[in-house]
Amino acid sequence: MSKPKKWYDYLTINSYWLGINIASGVITPVLLPYLVVLFMPPEQKNTYLAMVRVIGLTVAMLVQPLAGMLSDRNTSRWGRRRPYIVGGTVLNILFLAVVGASTLFVGSDPGGFFEKTFGITAAFAVLITGIVLLQTSSNFSHGAVHGLIPDLVPENQRGRASGVKAVLELLPVFLVIFIGPLVDSGKIWLTVGIIMAGFLVT
Numbered sequence: 001m002s003k004p005k006k007w008y009d010y011l012t013i014n015s016y017w018l019g020i021n022i023a024s025g026v027i028t029p030v031l032l033p034y035l036v037v038l039f040m041p042p043e044q045k046n047t048y049l050a051m052v053r054v055i056g057l058t059v060a061m062l063v064q065p066l067a068g069m070l071s072d073r074n075t076s077r078w079g080r081r082r083p084y085i086v087g088g089t090v091l092n093i094l095f096l097a098v099v100g101a102s103t104l105f106v107g108s109d110p111g112g113f114f115e116k117t118f119g120i121t122a123a124f125a126v127l128i129t130g131i132v133l134l135q136t137s138s139n140f141s142h143g144a145v146h147g148l149i150p151d152l153v154p155e156n157q158r159g160r161a162s163g164v165k166a167v168l169e170l171l172p173v174f175l176v177i178f179i180g181p182l183v184d185s186g187k188i189w190l191t192v193g194i195i196m197a198g199f200l201v202t
Contacts, residue, residue: 005157010164013152016085016145018168019202023092023138023195025172026179027099028053031191032131034183035102039124048124052131059135060142067143081144081151088141089199095137098130100192172198 005013033049040048067084074080102123109115109122118125153161175194182191 003154005153005161009152010161011168013148013161014165014168015202016141017165017202018171019089019198019200020138020142020145021169021172022175022198025175026191026195027131027134030176030180030183031099031188035099035127035188036124038103039106039121039127048120052128055128056131056135059132060139063136064139064143067140068146069143071144071147081147084144085141088137088139088144091137091140092134092199093196095130095134096192096196098133099127100189102127102130103188 032052033045036049036052037045067088071080071084074083076083078086105123105126106121114120114122114125120128149158149161149165179191179194182194
């Protein structure tokens with residue numbers, strides 16, 4: 001049976017939720033719409049934004065429960081959840097770099113291969129690739145994180161632990177106030193760096 005937890009244990013156990021929600025609170029409502037308009041015709045932005053989001057959500061729907069199931073059965077000496085969380089975080093950093101690098105491909109397809117073949121620009125193709133990879137790695141760790149409270153917190157303290165989790169999930173909402181102007185001014189790499197730092201710190 002798990003021993004009673006101190007107040008700081010609730011923060012430690014739930015800290016990764018802060019990193020996850022910094023990413024989702026910045027990428028989906030702020031960064032993606034900006035990049036889609038940058039890469040594709042503005043009058044079709046909703047179509048292409050929906051395309052990226054549907055593909056990303058489909059990947060999340062498949063990967064997250066699988067990662068949770070596999071972490072339940074993991075027998076690593078590093079623990080059941082930790083390898084998935086750490087591995088997912090390292091990959092998140094790499095795949096966030098792909099998302100940031102998508103801006104480097106604007107106007108880089110002079111022959112129009114992607115537009116002729118897929119009806120999209122090269123930059124948008126790189127963005128979709130980055131988002132799919134990021135959704136895979138993020139939900140790889142996300143699925144494992146769901147098991148931390150049941151694994152580590154005694155049953156009579158899980159309500160308090162879940163309350164701290166909820167607060168850490170909501171805090172990143174206020175980041176949009178500061179991140180929005182960065183994205184609007186084209187500081188994509190700074191924005192991506194903030195998301196990376198969120199994962200690394202938590």
